[in-house]
Amino acid sequence: MPIRAKCAWFWVVLVLLTVQCAGADPQDAKRRITVEDTIRMTVLPDTLYAGSDAHASPYAAFSPDGRRFVVVTETGLPDTNENEFAILLFETSKAFDHEKPQYLLSMRSRSNRDAIKNLKWVGNDTLFFIGEARDTAQVYSLNLATRKLRRWTNHGTAVVDFDIDRRKTVIVYAAEPRPGDPQRAAEKIEHGYAIGLETLQDIPRSKADFMEPDVVAGEELFVKRPGKNALRAGLKDRYFPFLRIAMSPDGRRAVFGVLLREVPSSWIEYEDTYVQTEVKSYRGKGSTSWLLEYRLLDTGTNRAEALLHAPVSWTTKGAAWCDSGDNIAVSGAFLPLDGVDAVERESRKKNSFAVKLKVDTGGLEKIAGEDLAVTECEAKAGRIHFRPTGARSPSSLHVSFRRFSDRWMREENDAAEPERTAAIVLKQDLNTPPKLYARDAATGRENLLLDLNPQLAEFRLGKVEAVTWRSTDGRDIEGGLYLPPAYTPRMRYPLVIQTHAFSRTEFWINGPWNTAFAAQPLAARDIVVLQVGHEIPASEHAKHHRSPEEAPREMAAFEGAVDYLDQRGIINRKRVGIIGFSRTQYHVAYTLTHSSYEFAAATLADGIDGGYLQYLTDPHLDKDTVLINGGPPFGSGLAKWLEHSPSFSIDRVNIPVRMECHDWQVVGCWEWYAVLTHMRKPVELIYLPDAPHILVKPWERMTSQQGDVDWFCFWLKGEEDNDSRKRDQYERWREMRVVQQAQRKNDSGR
Numbered sequence: 001m002p003i004r005a006k007c008a009w010f011w012v013v014l015v016l017l018t019v020q021c022a023g024a025d026p027q028d029a030k031r032r033i034t035v036e037d038t039i040r041m042t043v044l045p046d047t048l049y050a051g052s053d054a055h056a057s058p059y060a061a062f063s064p065d066g067r068r069f070v071v072v073t074e075t076g077l078p079d080t081n082e083n084e085f086a087i088l089l090f091e092t093s094k095a096f097d098h099e100k101p102q103y104l105l106s107m108r109s110r111s112n113r114d115a116i117k118n119l120k121w122v123g124n125d126t127l128f129f130i131g132e133a134r135d136t137a138q139v140y141s142l143n144l145a146t147r148k149l150r151r152w153t154n155h156g157t158a159v160v161d162f163d164i165d166r167r168k169t170v171i172v173y174a175a176e177p178r179p180g181d182p183q184r185a186a187e188k189i190e191h192g193y194a195i196g197l198e199t200l201q202d203i204p205r206s207k208a209d210f211m212e213p214d215v216v217a218g219e220e221l222f223v224k225r226p227g228k229n230a231l232r233a234g235l236k237d238r239y240f241p242f243l244r245i246a247m248s249p250d251g252r253r254a255v256f257g258v259l260l261r262e263v264p265s266s267w268i269e270y271e272d273t274y275v276q277t278e279v280k281s282y283r284g285k286g287s288t289s290w291l292l293e294y295r296l297l298d299t300g301t302n303r304a305e306a307l308l309h310a311p312v313s314w315t316t317k318g319a320a321w322c323d324s325g326d327n328i329a330v331s332g333a334f335l336p337l338d339g340v341d342a343v344e345r346e347s348r349k350k351n352s353f354a355v356k357l358k359v360d361t362g363g364l365e366k367i368a369g370e371d372l373a374v375t376e377c378e379a380k381a382g383r384i385h386f387r388p389t390g391a392r393s394p395s396s397l398h399v400s401f402r403r404f405s406d407r408w409m410r411e412e413n414d415a416a417e418p419e420r421t422a423a424i425v426l427k428q429d430l431n432t433p434p435k436l437y438a439r440d441a442a443t444g445r446e447n448l449l450l451d452l453n454p455q456l457a458e459f460r461l462g463k464v465e466a467v468t469w470r471s472t473d474g475r476d477i478e479g480g481l482y483l484p485p486a487y488t489p490r491m492r493y494p495l496v497i498q499t500h501a502f503s504r505t506e507f508w509i510n511g512p513w514n515t516a517f518a519a520q521p522l523a524a525r526d527i528v529v530l531q532v533g534h535e536i537p538a539s540e541h542a543k544h545h546r547s548p549e550e551a552p553r554e555m556a557a558f559e560g561a562v563d564y565l566d567q568r569g570i571i572n573r574k575r576v577g578i579i580g581f582s583r584t585q586y587h588v589a590y591t592l593t594h595s596s597y598e599f600a601a602a603t604l605a606d607g608i609d610g611g612y613l614q615y616l617t618d619p620h621l622d623k624d625t626v627l628i629n630g631g632p633p634f635g636s637g638l639a640k641w642l643e644h645s646p647s648f649s650i651d652r653v654n655i656p657v658r659m660e661c662h663d664w665q666v667v668g669c670w671e672w673y674a675v676l677t678h679m680r681k682p683v684e685l686i687y688l689p690d691a692p693h694i695l696v697k698p699w700e701r702m703t704s705q706q707g708d709v710d711w712f713c714f715w716l717k718g719e720e721d722n723d724s725r726k727r728d729q730y731e732r733w734r735e736m737r738v739v740q741q742a743q744r745k746n747d748s749g750r
Contacts, residue, residue: 030460032485032524035706037459038509039076039698042452044426044434045085045114059436060090060424063124067092068144069424070104070127071436071450072116078698082108085115087127088450089144095422095438096447105142105149112696113137113158118244122164128152130159139164139173153224160219161241165251170299171224172247172254174239177213178220185210196286200617201664216288221256223299233302237261237295238288243317248325253359254297255307255319255328260289267291267311270334271349275311277546281623288620292317294330296359307359310334313352315389318374322356322384329356329367329384331374354386354401367401367408383411424449428507430464430480460485462523466504468536469564473556476536478502481565482519482529493528494575494600494716495565497558499584502533510705515695516581516605516660518705525713528571530561546627548644551590551610558587559597575600575716579708582607582693586628586646589672592657593649601715603708604672605660606693611647613671621668650675654743656682656736658711660704662691681743682736 044059062069071088085108088101109115109132117137119129131140137158141150153159155175162173187193189207204210218238224230235258243257263282267275278291292314294307307330316332331354337345354367354374372386375398382403401408423441428434436450465481479502484493498519501512511517511531519529534541535557544550558578565571576599580588585607592602608614608621612633615625629644631637642648650672657676661669666687676683686707691700710729713719720730 028460028486030458033459033461033509033520034524035518035521035702035709036078038518038521038705039078039701041456041509042073042075044436044452045072045074045117059426061119061121062092063121065124067124070119071101071424072119073450073452074114076698076701077108078702080108080110081697081699082110083115083696083698084108085132087116087119087129087142090438090449092422095449096440096445098447101450104144104147107131107133110697111135111137111158112690112692113160118161120163122166122168126168128162128164130162139171152226153230155222155230157213161245161256163245163247163254165247166249167251169225170247170251172221172233172245172256172297172299173224173230174219174221174241174245174256176219177215177217179213180211182211199619199664201667218259218288221297221304223297223302231302233297233304235295235304237293240292242314243292243294243312243319246319246321246328248321248328250324252299252325254299255330256295256297257292257312257317258295260291260293261286263289263291266337269337269349270311272311272313272334272352274314275334277623277627281626283619294319294333307357308333308336310336316352316354316371316373318386320374320377320384322377323379326360327356327358327377327379329354329374329377331355331372331386335364354384356384365408368410370399372399384408429505430466430507431461433507433509461520462529463487467530467564469560471535471553471556471560472563473553475540475553475556477557477560478504478533478536479561480504480508480519480531480533481570482523482531483570484523484526484528486526490569492572493526493570494712495528495530495562495571495573495577496522496712496716497561497576497578498529498531499554499558499578499580499587500532500582502531513581513694514701514705515662515693516579516603516704516708518709521705521709522712525709525717525719527712527716528565530565532557532561546624548628548630548640550628551587551644552594554584554587555591555595558591559595562597574598577601577603577712577716579603579605580607581605586610589646592655593646593652599655601656601658601712603658603660603711604669605704606662606665606669609647609668609672610645611671612641612645613647614668617667647671647675651679653681654740654747656711656715656733656740657684658708659683659685660688660707661685662688662693662695680739682740684732684736 060069060071069090069092073086075084077084084106086106087104089104090101107115113132115132117130119127122128125144127142129140130137139152139159139162152171153173157176157178159173159175162171164171202216221233221235221239222230223233237258237260240257240259245254245256247254262285263279268279278289282289292312294312295304296307297304311334313332318331319328321328332352333355334352335348337348351369353369354372355364356367357364367384371389373389375387376385384401386399400411402411422438425437425439426434427437433453433456435448437446438449439446462482462485467481468476468478471477498511498517509520511519519531522529544553562573562576566573578588578599585604586609588602589604589609610625610628615622626632630640633641659669659673669685673683673685688700695701695704710721714733
């Protein structure tokens with residue numbers, strides 16, 4: 001070819017390449033996200049169980065005069081296995097001036113506790129909170145004028161909750177249980193002792209075990225005054241931290257929640273299904289039920305007594321003092337059935353209420369019977385504020401009731417929020433990461449206060465789509481579909497089904513929790529992920545919960561999802577994986593043992609399995625296991641267990657199963673692991689001895705979430721990570737694959 005022709009051809013190719021580059025999608029230059037990237041994200045801490053109530057944790061805490069507010073953030077540090085918490089201060093008057101917040105303080109935690117927790121204002125210049133330092137959590141205060149940090153408690157174990165009066169003269173706090181008594185431990189070791197209500201996991205097996213804190217006994221409650229030793233408040237029932245301690249402003253009283261150890265048989269008259277189930281299944285005096293009750297503590301005598309002598313609804317619990325200490329508003333309260341007329345008695349049997357209670361006389365006023373939780377009481381305005389519960393609705397939604405003449409009336413939403421010049425809202429959606437905004441209460445204009453994760457702009461994330469499908473038993477189910485970042489229509493991808501919850505309004509990078517789930521990191525590896533929610537309407541789900549219909553209905557939802565995505569041409573139905581966590585471990589275990597649909601791999605993470613061993617070893621689970629299997633596993637109930645319980649059908653499982661167990665739950669995992677091992681089927685058990693149910697520490701999250709990404713890439717796609725640190729992992733899995741192939745060969749030859 002002549003030189004001139006070669007030059008001309010070179011310029012043509014160069015121009016074509018330039019045009020292609022100019023028209024290239026800029027998203028292609030972005031990298032895909034990993035589990036480690038998600039751990040490094042900054043979040044607004046939420047210590048409550050996810051998937052239930054989206055706005056139980058406020059995003060901002062305002063000073064009493066409304067002039068300032070603070071926000072607490074949390075960031076994972078996988079390099080050091082810590083989580084860093086920070087307090088950011090904003091001036092309300094400058095919320096629309098694009099000013100950066102003031103950085104007040106940061107603390108780091110290497111434990112499962114939040115490094116900064118339960119922050120509250122006392123006056124307009126002082127913040128109180130539980131802070132983590134030197135491997136313990138204590139009550140601290142921070143003076144904003146002097147920036148002086150002061151420690152108020154020096155307890156021998158970590159503080160888990162607290163409140164303080166407005167004069168800073170009394171602190172009521174709860175702390176983790178103390179280590180065992182050496183003398184009592186020695187007596188038990190030398191002479192033996194009678195086993196009572198302990199679970200198998202709780203029974204000590206060594207001298208060191210005997211010295212561990214008694215987790216079953218629960219946290220302890222204390223009253224402390226500055227300069228004096230803390231005094232323990234005697235409780236016969238178990239303190240429970242899911243209801244925050246509410247101290248009266250004058251410091252004379254505090255309200256908190258307990259789990260009853262003595263359940264009145266008369267409570268069977270309440271028609272609430274949950275209450276009736278707990279009363280029927282109560283094991284006897286001394287055992288801890290899951291029935292919640294309000295307690296009122298007198299800080300002068302350190303004595304606590306029942307506030308209402310009636311159960312409390314878990315979903316609508318809440319308390320707020322209406323004045324210095326004589327009146328309190330509580331929600332989710334069932335009311336006593338004695339001393340009222342027949343009509344009122346029937347009403348009290350059927351419903352829980354939000355009420356205003358006069359503490360000295362016991363006189364009460366009904367405010368509402370709706371699904372509302374108390375958040376604040378404005379005594380001067382005669383107004384009580386609530387937040388809706390149940391559905392995961394925006395946190396900016398408020399409801400208020402105001403007293404007019406002799407009754408309480410609901411106000412319009414405009415008046416529902418305490419009066420402030422700026423409302424703080426968290427804006428997000430399925431594909432938009434959370435950002436904190438200030439919203440003008442009068443005009444509605446908004447200003448960006450805090451972009452929690454600006455680094456996410458560097459990543460190419462998979463698109464998330466809200467979808468609805470029909471279960472194989474004919475019900476409508478909703479969920480979220482995560483597509484690979486470079487999704488190609490008509491290409492069929494592997495699928496991983498994640499279970500337990502879904503929100504149409506929130507940005508979930510992994511799913512509802514950080515245990516086992518890793519939605520976007522899986523999508524980044526070209527695996528489609530379906531986050532399964534509940535059926536429509538959601539109320540139908542509750543009707544069949546804790547019944548023999550619970551698992552079959554969930555199985556039908558999973559099966560319908562496979563059909564739906566197959567019909568859309570999105571997935572290869574021969575390469576489907578599924579993850580069960582907590583309650584949905586049971587749903588997935590049932591599906592693996594009862595469904596005719598084929599799955600390629602599964603993860604069962606730290607949950608219940610509806611099985612025989614868990615029934616025997618954990619008295620806290622036995623009532624649930626009996627309910628979902630239609631009776632106890634003996635006598636006439638045994639036939640139902642043989643048909644229904646997954647543990648009696650494990651032999652039907654022929655796919656690789658990854659089991660993950662935390663803390664004491666390893667005993668509960670043993671049945672599946674042992675049976676599959678005895679049958680020479682591919683199974684592995686990952687044990688995290690110090691992990692809570694919902695993982696917190698970065699390294700444990702890497703083990704769980706990255707482990708699942710590797711697991712499903714291996715079994716659904718045949719891919720391995722070339723990281724040399726994972727050599728043992730892949731050696732195990734290759735051996736499992738050989739075992740699986742041999743098993744299939746034997747089965748086909750029969």
